[in-house]
Each structure stands twice: as C-alpha cells, then as structure tokens.
Amino acid sequence: MSIADIILEQIIQTSNNNITITDEKGIILYTNNDHWSIYDAEPKNYIGESVFKLQEQGVLTPSITAAVLDKKHPTKIMQHTKRGKIIMSTAYPIFDKSGGIIRVISYAIDQTEISNLQDQYEQLERKLKGYQTEVEELRGKKETHYRSKEMQQILKTLQRVANADATVLMTGESGVGKSMLARNLHTYGNRQKEPFIEVNCSTIPINLFESEMFGYESGSFTGAQKNGKQGLIEQAHNGTLFLDEIGELPLAMQAKLLKVLQEKKFMRIGGNEEHCVDFRLVAATNKDLEKMVQKGEFRLDLYYRLNVIPIHIPSLRDRKEDISLLINHYVELINRKYKTTKKLHSSTYEILLKYRWPGNVRELENLIERLILTSEEAIIWPNSLPSSILGQETINGEEVSLIEQFVIEDHNLKDVMERVEKLMISKAQKHCKSTYEMAEYLGISQPSVVRKLKKYKEPMQ
Structure with a gap:
C-alpha cells in the first residue's frame, strides 16, 4: 500500500462524514464503519464487497453508487433502511482522461430525525390552522369554524x-x-x-x-x-x-x-x-x-x-374546504377520548383529502376512530387505510371502474387484492421517478416496493 493510499484511508477513517469509495465496477475500496452503522448493517469489513450485491441483499436500498455508474453523473437520492431509517445519499463519479469512470465517492447522512421533525411540523401546521380558525371564531372575525x-x-x-x-x-x-x-x-x-x-x-x-x-x-x-x-x-x-x-x-x-x-x-x-x-x-x-x-x-x-x-x-365532497378541518378535529378528539397520541403521516393525510367520502362526516369520524384504535405505530401510514379508499385516491373514473370490474370478475378476496395492489404499483410508477419515491407515494418501505415490482414483474426504475 502506497503512502498516498495510507493517508487516504486514515482520512476516511477519521472523517466525521460517512464516506465510501468504489472502483468502476462498484467494488468497495475504502469506507469507514460509521457509513454502515447508519444502515443498521452488521459490523464487518465491507472492503472488496460489491455495491450491486449489497443492493440485492437489501443493505443499500437502492445503491447510490450503482445509480452513478449507470447515469455517469453526480446523483442524490433518499434511501430507506430495513429498520425504517431515512438516509440522504450523495455520490460523485471521478473520470480518467478518456472520460471513463475510475472511482465513485459517496456520502451518507442520516435524515430520520429531520424527516420525523418535518412530519411533526406538518401535523403542527395543520393543527395551528384549525386553532387559528377557532380563535378567529371566538374573536368574532368569523361566524363559524367551517371553511366552506x-x-x-x-x-x-x-x-x-x-x-x-x-x-x-x-x-x-x-x-x-x-x-x-x-x-x-x-x-x-x-x-x-x-x-x-x-x-x-x-x-x-x-x-x-x-x-x-x-x-x-x-x-x-x-x-x-x-x-x-x-x-x-x-x-x-x-x-x-x-x-x-x-x-x-x-x-x-x-x-x-x-x-x-x-x-x-x-x-x-x-x-x-x-x-x-x-x-x-x-x-x-x-x-x-x-x-x-x-x-x-x-x-x-x-x-x-x-x-x-x-x-x-351539502355533501362533504361538495365542500372539500371542510375536510382538512374535520380530519384535524376528529384526530384530536379521538386521541383525547382514548388517551393516545396517534398522528397521520402526510401522505395518509393527502389521500384522505382526495377521497370522495360517500358516507360524509359520519364515515370520516368512524374511519379516524378505527385508524387510531387499530394502528400499532404512532404514525398512521397509508397502508393502514382500507383498500376502498386507496383504490379511489385520485377519483380517476377509469381506475374506479377497473376495481369494480375486479370485484365482479373475481370473488376471491386474495386475488382481487393482488390485482388492486398491482394497479397501485403501476400507478405509482407513472407518478414517481425512483423506487424511493414510490415507497413514499404508497406509504410502504422501499424494499417492499422492490419486492412487489419483482412479484408483478414490473421494470425497476
């Protein structure tokens, strides 16, 4: 090992940043232990490992280095670990004189707390809007707490x-x-x-x-x-x-x-x-x-x-301005009733805003109560929502008719659910640029997206 290699290795090992360097084939040449601790990976020597293999194993979901080797330009993505951490990963290619990639340097930053804070901020912002409306009502600025x-x-x-x-x-x-x-x-x-x-x-x-x-x-x-x-x-x-x-x-x-x-x-x-x-x-x-x-x-x-x-x-679908206020109201009311502190994830909240609510306010109240009582986690993700709501998220007439057709054609619940799941995966692919974005869109983990893409033999993005 040359003096330059020794110095470079010491720089990486003593750096406060999470750094990994690979060759043009994605083989890890230099890395520090902190880089892998944030991925919840088992402690081991990752020198000589292939990032493509680690991606298949679900350690890197997805691999930023693999993306750079494919796109041949600097790339930034968000990754999900097996335990739900959110990692912001950035990588840069190094080229030789002929324009070929000889090295890829990647950096990883744990964004889990920041993401959680963002979710909490969004929850707080919605609550503040509700409180502001109530305060304005008390001050006589508005006649009602409704927005419509x-x-x-x-x-x-x-x-x-x-x-x-x-x-x-x-x-x-x-x-x-x-x-x-x-x-x-x-x-x-x-x-x-x-x-x-x-x-x-x-x-x-x-x-x-x-x-x-x-x-x-x-x-x-x-x-x-x-x-x-x-x-x-x-x-x-x-x-x-x-x-x-x-x-x-x-x-x-x-x-x-x-x-x-x-x-x-x-x-x-x-x-x-x-x-x-x-x-x-x-x-x-x-x-x-x-x-x-x-x-x-x-x-x-x-x-x-x-x-x-x-x-x-008027029906709730004809006064959509009131939906967000009613959601906030019943989340707070039912949490207080059962002495819980459950919150809706922002993606769950957006789906509920777009839903048609055929059962109106009564359906909304009953759904919020069911979600708060049955959800095991403090944050309620979209996968906790009934399939009837997920299937009508955007109220696209063609998609709704497809789901109805599934039910008419097939009375096996498992088969119908798989067909609806495939429809949602296909829909997410149309809206998203990466498997991470698909995971955020669908409210599931990125590895789950990869598994479902393989299951339904959809091309990966």
Whole structure:
C-alpha cells in the first residue's frame, strides 16, 4: 500500500462524514464503519464487497453508487433502511482522461430525525390552522369554524333563527351532520338549558311508535309500566324535539304529529286528559319529501308545516374546504377520548383529502376512530387505510371502474387484492421517478416496493 493510499484511508477513517469509495465496477475500496452503522448493517469489513450485491441483499436500498455508474453523473437520492431509517445519499463519479469512470465517492447522512421533525411540523401546521380558525371564531372575525362558504352561511342562518320557534327542516345525504347542526341550533337559542330530545324515526317499530312518541297511562296494554310512561314529545317540553329521518314516519303518525304541531296538545295512550306541550321542532331527512308527497307517501299539510325554514346541507365532497378541518378535529378528539397520541403521516393525510367520502362526516369520524384504535405505530401510514379508499385516491373514473370490474370478475378476496395492489404499483410508477419515491407515494418501505415490482414483474426504475 502506497503512502498516498495510507493517508487516504486514515482520512476516511477519521472523517466525521460517512464516506465510501468504489472502483468502476462498484467494488468497495475504502469506507469507514460509521457509513454502515447508519444502515443498521452488521459490523464487518465491507472492503472488496460489491455495491450491486449489497443492493440485492437489501443493505443499500437502492445503491447510490450503482445509480452513478449507470447515469455517469453526480446523483442524490433518499434511501430507506430495513429498520425504517431515512438516509440522504450523495455520490460523485471521478473520470480518467478518456472520460471513463475510475472511482465513485459517496456520502451518507442520516435524515430520520429531520424527516420525523418535518412530519411533526406538518401535523403542527395543520393543527395551528384549525386553532387559528377557532380563535378567529371566538374573536368574532368569523361566524363559524367551517371553511366552506355554504356551511358558514348555514350556521349564520341557524344563529339568526335560533330564538324563533319556527320549524326548521334539514335535508341532505346521510351522514352530512344534520344531528350536529340541530344541536347547534338548540345551543344557539333561548331553549338551550331545556331538554334536547332526538328521535330517529327509522329505528322505532311501527307498532311501538305511538306509545314511544305520546306515552301511555298505567294499565293501557299488556306489558305497560305500572305508573305509565312519558312520551318523547312530553319529554321535549320547553326544549327542542329533533325528528331525524322524518321521511320514515308512518302516515298514521304523520296525522297525529300534525295535530300536535297545530294545537300544541296531545293525549297519552289509554288516557282521557289532554296535555299541553311547548317545544321547538327540528326535522331532518335524506329523502325528497316533495316526491314522497306526489306519491302519497307523505302528507302535504305536514310537509308545509315542516318546511318553514328549509336548510339543505351539502355533501362533504361538495365542500372539500371542510375536510382538512374535520380530519384535524376528529384526530384530536379521538386521541383525547382514548388517551393516545396517534398522528397521520402526510401522505395518509393527502389521500384522505382526495377521497370522495360517500358516507360524509359520519364515515370520516368512524374511519379516524378505527385508524387510531387499530394502528400499532404512532404514525398512521397509508397502508393502514382500507383498500376502498386507496383504490379511489385520485377519483380517476377509469381506475374506479377497473376495481369494480375486479370485484365482479373475481370473488376471491386474495386475488382481487393482488390485482388492486398491482394497479397501485403501476400507478405509482407513472407518478414517481425512483423506487424511493414510490415507497413514499404508497406509504410502504422501499424494499417492499422492490419486492412487489419483482412479484408483478414490473421494470425497476
């Protein structure tokens, strides 16, 4: 070994940088131990090892030196180790006089903490936006914590009519938040300290509907309570009665409800004494009551009585500005409920922002709760999301129809999942320039990407 080689080796071994030098075939000539410790590799002498072999073994994922030998120009990439570390690797080729590569020098820097800090920063930034909105609301700068103009206008309307006793009819798809807005209306008004009675008309059996709504006197029928029972309408006295899914109300009950609304009086089953009642009525439905009226399924006079202040609540996909705020809200709320500190990875967050949310706010809340409860890691990656959401990430009509076609053609869950997985791998290849970018895009590790590319025989990038 020449004096120059000895000096060079000492420089590399004593350097604070993680350095490796290879020849034109990718054989390691010089390296220091620190370079391999950040890859979580076993302590050994890597002199004489091929970077191509180490890449196949998954030690280098991928090898920066291999990339430089292929591209023949300086290259910078991000690598993932087996234990999830993120390494920023930079390499430079050294050419001879004829332009051929004779050496490649590479440097590696552990970026794991910086990446984690970046994720934490993004989480904090989203939270701060949510808090800023709430602070502005408290200061009176905004009427609502919603960002969409439609929802801001709805809450302004609710606040204006809160102290009036006019009936409010809320319409909109299932899960858009009609119950929550009904509670908001109750809270805004002068009945806020009185009862808020919520009745889901679709869950009460027809044969029990009258007794549940109007109550009954003792001994009215077999099985009746000894002292009788107060009905839901009576329980709402001086407060708010919220009738959800009012389109499911039986016709016979529609007539009795109309009478209560007109006269503010009712009679219990088995009783002979009328009771006066005073309540604010709020009704909600996901059905088209006008069409039900035309078909004879809903009373016209009751419809007019309910439709005094109509409020239509748009679906979540039609007010995308609210999705990020709702995600932040439910992540914080459910973490507090279960005393956890789970967070969404930025790529997971982006997928949820693009999702169509056919189940609206209810689906969003349920999904966040499921992710927080079932995720083993503190950071929730995209691979924790249901395949139904991953398959509709960009709402590309062709891709959605393909997935539906998979389900129709094949009832074997494993086969369908593999076909969807292959579709996602192919899609990631179109969007990404390297296997690392594909890993970030799909929310899985880079070695997993390499394995899946080999599995589906897709060309590596």
